[in-house]
Amino acid sequence: MSITxxxxxxxxxxxxxxxxxxxxxxxxxxxxxxxxxSMDYLHLIIALGKHFDIVIPEADYPKISSFNSLCxxxxxxxxx
Amino acid sequence: xxxxxxxxxxxxxxxxxxxxxxxxxxxxxxRGDVLAVVETQKGxxxxxxxENGILTKQLIEIGTAVPVGTPLAVIxxxxxxxxxxxxxxVESVYTNPSTxxxxxxxxxxxxxxxxxxxxxxxxxxxxxxxxxxxxTNKHASEQSLLENASTNRIRITPAARALAENLGLAIDTLxxxxxxxxxxxxxxxxxxxxxxxxxxxxxAMRTAIAAAMTRSKKEIPHYYLAxxxxxxxxxxxxxxxxxxxxxxxxxxxxxLLLKAVALACEKFGxxxxxxxxxRFQPSDHVHAGMAINLRGGGLVAPAIHxxxxxxxxxxxxxxxxxxxxxxxxxxxxxxxxxxTITVSSLGDRGVNSLxxxxxxPQVAIVGFGTPVIRPLVDDNxxxxxxxxxxxxxxxxxxxxxxxRGALFLRFIQKQLEHPESLV
Numbered sequence: 081m082s083i084t085x086x087x088x089x090x091x092x093x094x095x096x097x098x099x100x101x102x103x104x105x106x107x108x109x110x111x112x113x114x115x116x117x118s119m120d121y122l123h124l125i126i127a128l129g130k131h132f133d134i135v136i137p138e139a140d141y142p143k144i145s146s147f148n149s150l151c152x153x154x155x156x157x158x159x160x
Numbered sequence: 161x162x163x164x165x166x167x168x169x170x171x172x173x174x175x176x177x178x179x180x181x182x183x184x185x186x187x188x189x190x191r192g193d194v195l196a197v198v199e200t201q202k203g204x205x206x207x208x209x210x211e212n213g214i215l216t217k218q219l220i221e222i223g224t225a226v227p228v229g230t231p232l233a234v235i236x237x238x239x240x241x242x243x244x245x246x247x248x249x250v251e252s253v254y255t256n257p258s259t260x261x262x263x264x265x266x267x268x269x270x271x272x273x274x275x276x277x278x279x280x281x282x283x284x285x286x287x288x289x290x291x292x293x294x295x296t297n298k299h300a301s302e303q304s305l306l307e308n309a310s311t312n313r314i315r316i317t318p319a320a321r322a323l324a325e326n327l328g329l330a331i332d333t334l335x336x337x338x339x340x341x342x343x344x345x346x347x348x349x350x351x352x353x354x355x356x357x358x359x360x361x362x363x364a365m366r367t368a369i370a371a372a373m374t375r376s377k378k379e380i381p382h383y384y385l386a387x388x389x390x391x392x393x394x395x396x397x398x399x400x401x402x403x404x405x406x407x408x409x410x411x412x413x414x415x416l417l418l419k420a421v422a423l424a425c426e427k428f429g430x431x432x433x434x435x436x437x438x439r440f441q442p443s444d445h446v447h448a449g450m451a452i453n454l455r456g457g458g459l460v461a462p463a464i465h466x467x468x469x470x471x472x473x474x475x476x477x478x479x480x481x482x483x484x485x486x487x488x489x490x491x492x493x494x495x496x497x498x499x500t501i502t503v504s505s506l507g508d509r510g511v512n513s514l515x516x517x518x519x520x521p522q523v524a525i526v527g528f529g530t531p532v533i534r535p536l537v538d539d540n541x542x543x544x545x546x547x548x549x550x551x552x553x554x555x556x557x558x559x560x561x562x563x564r565g566a567l568f569l570r571f572i573q574k575q576l577e578h579p580e581s582l583v
Contacts, residue, residue, distance in 0.1 A: 098456060117453070117507045118412050119483050126407045138402050138410070 106147040163231040177225040180319045201368035203489045213237040222322040315342035365458040381557040387569045397579040420575035422446045422467035428568045430560040431524040440559045449499025462495035513550040523556035
């Protein structure tokens with residue numbers, strides 16, 4: 081597992097401690113897999129934005145809908 | 161001299177268990193300060209003071225279950241400044257040994273609390289002289305409580321000590337996470353792994369929900385209305401608004417929904433208030449109860465006070481704070497008993513519509529479904545894609561009729577079609 085993936089996993093754990101990464105489909109909708117509401121999702125975006133020091137505009141939400149796509153997005157954003 | 165009583169936190173509550181004292185004997189109390197934490201079927205709830213004064217005596221020990229109306233503490237009402245309050249506290253501690261020694265069976269803890277009170281009061285006196293805030297005061301007095309219990313002893317707060325003793329845990333086996341490594345209540349809970357049961361007794365919460373909803377269905381003659389609102393404009397407006405802001409400053413659609421309902425409540429008073437003793441009492445304020453789903457099951461709907469007076473940034477802040485505290489199992493008594501109407505919103509991962517059950521003694525509940533994209537036929541017969549949200553109203557027929565209910569929902573529609581007016 082990459083560092084990005086473990087950071088994302090750690091933040092997801094804070095929001096949804098009852099669900100483990102191994103139980104979910106990493107290519108499916110992350111909010112449905114983890115049962116995350118809009119407020120928790122916003123918390124996740126704020127936390128990840130801070131951690132990776134990037135801005136995640138709302139317009140990019142469709143690009144980061146799964147665990148996998150979120151991690152790739154963060155890796156690309158952090159590399160810029 | 162007043163007695164602080166176990167409050168009723170809802171029509172279905174008969175008793176509560178004291179789990180934490182937030183104030184100690186000798187502490188100056190301001191209206192609104194959290195005095196104690198009480199465990200009820202709905203979780204741990206912070207109980208606030210409703211008068212200014214000095215907490216002179218705690219009457220109930222941590223871990224005790226007491227019926228509603230039982231005196232929990234004695235509060236000496238003093239109306240003068242904090243400095244005088246503090247002196248009074250010191251004086252009452254020094255000059256009233258008779259009151260203190262009356263309860264000889266709990267003598268050790270009394271002595272301890274006297275010591276703590278004096279040191280806490282002293283700290284405060286110094287603080288008030290340099291004009292620090294109440295929060296810092298609290299911190300300082302906590303610090304002094306800890307210091308008082310320190311030197312050759314393990315640093316632990318009184319609440320944590322009481323719980324540890326109650327659970328039969330040896331204090332020296334606990335790791336502290338508080339100031340200077342002090343053991344706080346959370347550490348004891350974590351160690352004993354009772355926290356789950358402590359913070360959210362799920363079965364009890366289910367019982368509480370069942371009791372309230374059964375009563376509602378038995379007593380309240382509900383009528384239901386449904387409407388569909390075109391929210392493309394609200395959505396576009398929100399996207400534009402949020403695009404210019406940092407993630408931490410963004411607003412959720414739920415804020416606009418809540419604000420629209422609050423404005424409608426101001427205009428249509430028959431949906432905002434309480435039905436008690438056979439008659440309806442409208443409320444001057446709109447305290448919208450926000451239904452919050454708890455992970456793992458259960459829900460609560462605590463109030464956002466004066467929803468109608470808050471702008472959307474304030475409302476967002478209140479919502480974030482409330483959800484955070486509710487999920488942590490901590491919210492205030494008044495927040496639970498105060499809602500004048502409930503708003504339940506499924507968010508964007510739900511289904512089309514939600515038809516609520518009124519939470520007594522309230523007289524209405526508004527339900528929002530999940531926004532969906534549907535075809536929209538304009539005046540020329542052309543078809544466009546638009547975003548829509550279904551809104552429902554369940555209201556009490558003893559108080560209002562469908563005609564007014566329809567106007568109420570149409571008013572909400574108008575607000576959401578002109579989002580700029582909601583700012």
